[in-house]
Amino acid sequence: MSKKIKLRNNLNADALFSLVRSGFEEIPGHRSNNRKISLADALMSGFAMFSLKIPSLLAFEAIQSEDTNFKSIYKINNVPCDTHMRTILDEVDPADIEPLFTDVFRQLQRGKVLEQMVFMDGCYLISIGGTGYFSSNKLQCDSYSMKTNSKTGEITYQDKMLNAAIVHPDIKEVIPFAPELIIKQDKESKNDSERNASNRFLKKLRKAHPHLSLIVTEDGLSSNAPHIHELEKHQMHYILGAKKGDHAFLFDYVESAVKDGLTTEIQYENDDVVHQFRFINQVPLNESDQDLLVNFVEYWETAPKRTMHLSWITDLHVTKGNVSEIMRGGRARWRIENETFNTLKNQGYHFEHNFGHGKNNLSVVFAMLMMLAFQVDQTQQISCQLFQAVLGKLGSKKSLWEQIRALFYGYKFDSMEDIMKALLYGFKRERVVILEDSPPS
Numbered sequence: 211m212s213k214k215i216k217l218r219n220n221l222n223a224d225a226l227f228s229l230v231r232s233g234f235e236e237i238p239g240h241r242s243n244n245r246k247i248s249l250a251d252a253l254m255s256g257f258a259m260f261s262l263k264i265p266s267l268l269a270f271e272a273i274q275s276e277d278t279n280f281k282s283i284y285k286i287n288n289v290p291c292d293t294h295m296r297t298i299l300d301e302v303d304p305a306d307i308e309p310l311f312t313d314v315f316r317q318l319q320r321g322k323v324l325e326q327m328v329f330m331d332g333c334y335l336i337s338i339g340g341t342g343y344f345s346s347n348k349l350q351c352d353s354y355s356m357k358t359n360s361k362t363g364e365i366t367y368q369d370k371m372l373n374a375a376i377v378h379p380d381i382k383e384v385i386p387f388a389p390e391l392i393i394k395q396d397k398e399s400k401n402d403s404e405r406n407a408s409n410r411f412l413k414k415l416r417k418a419h420p421h422l423s424l425i426v427t428e429d430g431l432s433s434n435a436p437h438i439h440e441l442e443k444h445q446m447h448y449i450l451g452a453k454k455g456d457h458a459f460l461f462d463y464v465e466s467a468v469k470d471g472l473t474t475e476i477q478y479e480n481d482d483v484v485h486q487f488r489f490i491n492q493v494p495l496n497e498s499d500q501d502l503l504v505n506f507v508e509y510w511e512t513a514p515k516r517t518m519h520l521s522w523i524t525d526l527h528v529t530k531g532n533v534s535e536i537m538r539g540g541r542a543r544w545r546i547e548n549e550t551f552n553t554l555k556n557q558g559y560h561f562e563h564n565f566g567h568g569k570n571n572l573s574v575v576f577a578m579l580m581m582l583a584f585q586v587d588q589t590q591q592i593s594c595q596l597f598q599a600v601l602g603k604l605g606s607k608k609s610l611w612e613q614i615r616a617l618f619y620g621y622k623f624d625s626m627e628d629i630m631k632a633l634l635y636g637f638k639r640e641r642v643v644i645l646e647d648s649p650p651s
Contacts, residue, residue, distance in 0.1 A: 215634075220317045221593040223626035224283070226586045229317065230257060231285045233310040240301045247290045252298040253307075256576060258284040259565075260583035262618060263558040263611040267292035267565055273619055282624050299575045300568035304391065307578045311388035312418045314585055318385065323593045327378045327385070330535050331526070333423040333447060337384075337546035338374040338411070338432075340392060340404040369393075369573050372407040373581070374415070377427075377545035379538040383592040384549045386585045387415060391574050408432075409440055416444040425449060425526070427543040430456055433523050435499040442525075449524045449540045452506070459497040460523075464490060464506055476530055484512040487537070489528040509537045554584060557607040600633045 219225060234250040234257075258280060259270045271292045280286040290298065318324050329335040370392040375384035390411035392404060415424075426441055430451035441448050454461045467473050467490050477486045488508040494500035504523040511518040522540040526532070554561035565576045590597040604610050610633075617629050 215595045215599060217596060217627065218321060218593060221321050221323065221589065222596065223586075223590060223594070223630070226314060226317070226589060227261075227284055227626065229313055230254070230310055230582065230586065233313055236309075237302070237306045247288045247294060247298065249298060249302070251286050251288050252290050252295055253302070253579070254284055254286045255280070255289050255295055256299060256579045257583055258286065260559065260580045261586065262615055263560070264615070265560050267295065279618050279623050282622075283618075283626050283629075296566045296568060296572055300566075300570050300572040302571055302575050304571055304574045304578050307575070307582065308388040308414070310582055311386070311585055314582075314589055315385065315387070315419075318589060318593065321593060323589075324376070324385070327376055327381060329378055329425060329539060330532065331423075331425075331447075333425045334376045335378060335425050335427060335539050335542055336374055336387075337377045337543045338372065338408065338426060338428050339543070339546040339551075340370060340372045340407070341551050342368050342370045369577070370404075371577060372404060372411055373546060373550055374411060375546055375550055377542050377549070379542045381592070382549060383588050384545055385588060385592070386550060386581060387411075389577065389581050390414070391577070393574070404431075405437065408437065412440060412444050412446070416446075425539060427539055429543060433457070433495075435495060435502050438495070438502065438504070438525075447525050449522050449526070449536060449543075451540065451543065452521050452523045454521075457496060460493065460495060460506065463493055464488075464508070467493070474530065476533070482514060484510075485534070486510040486512070487533045489533050491528055495523065507533060507536055507540070550584075553607070554580070558611045559584065596627065596630050596634065600630050603634060 220229075231250065231254055234253040237249060237253065239249045255270075259267070261284075264270045264273075274280070274289050274291075278289075280289050324334070327334060372390040372392055373386060374389075375386040377384050390407045392407045425447040427449045428451065430453045433450040433452045433456070438448065438450075452460065464473065468488070473488050473490045475486070475488045477484065479485070486509070489506060491505040492503045493506050495502045495504050505526065505528045506521070506523055507528055508521045509519070511520075520537070520540065522536070524536055524540075526536060528536060551561075553559070559580060561580065564573075567573045591601065601607070601610050604613060613633050614629055617623065617632060621632075623629050623632075
């Protein structure tokens, strides 16, 4: 490399691992203090498993020995076996892990990294969406969503979560927040819903970041009066998908406005693609909520072989100058699917693997630790030159994780920085010395 890489003090792997370890040490223990394996060690071991993209607890246990890098790199004094890890983490309150996401986020703020992700009008764009991460018709759990097959009567238990991340149409990386688990709340008999989880998440988000200017982008299921009022309560702007099938009154109102010449339409062509917009400000959302006025944007993208039609409602005042940017913000909602869920499922995180369900909180704790590892990875990807250079050299995330694990398993290192530098610059391999047993006398 012709350019020397300089690490930022608080935005590299080793600094972030230390930050996570410190956060785990603040979590109150639920066991006696004379145990060999501390709660912080158990939590850090789970985090390390997801940080290294190890596919299972059994595989994680198989690489443990006294001469591994867990202590030097992840600051783990005693690594638990798979049974002990499950037992310890099953009793952890998932809410105690949430502040660590804010701790990592603060480092991005202090390092001025987030400034490049400002979307428009000084606001960050945040995409919100739900997904399932485990389902079974054998493992019964009273806390999780229950779905009954109408034909066979078979019951499926699902673990689901609501995820949110700061996104930008021009930036591949996303900055996730702590997920909100979609689980039955105390004393509730009905399934939890994505809407209830969203309300809880928005309240927590605003409490953790009271001054963060946000524009929320979501799919068409969110474009309803109760959810919009919830966003308004927390002083958040919105760009929400709107479909004709769900908003017949709104679309009829707009069609009438078109006939009366009250809408604004613009069109331009770029590289054989025609972009057409129609918008109108201050229209009623629906017949029963006519006092709730929204701004409406409709968009057509016509290419030689396809045509796309999309529409949104927003509280942002729409003009000829910003309608294209609002459209890009609405389409960036897919970042939560493409750059978050797809990355977790297809780029080494083993998102849908059952690492353990436990009797209490184990499944949820593992999901939180996986998302925390993902947040740390994304933080490095957007802010750490060394991480960026190694990823660029190896070409893919899967290759990166494989090469990191190979060095982690096979050599002794003092830091993750040393592993990354070995991958970037190369290293000298010494001849293997075989240790044989003494011959029998």
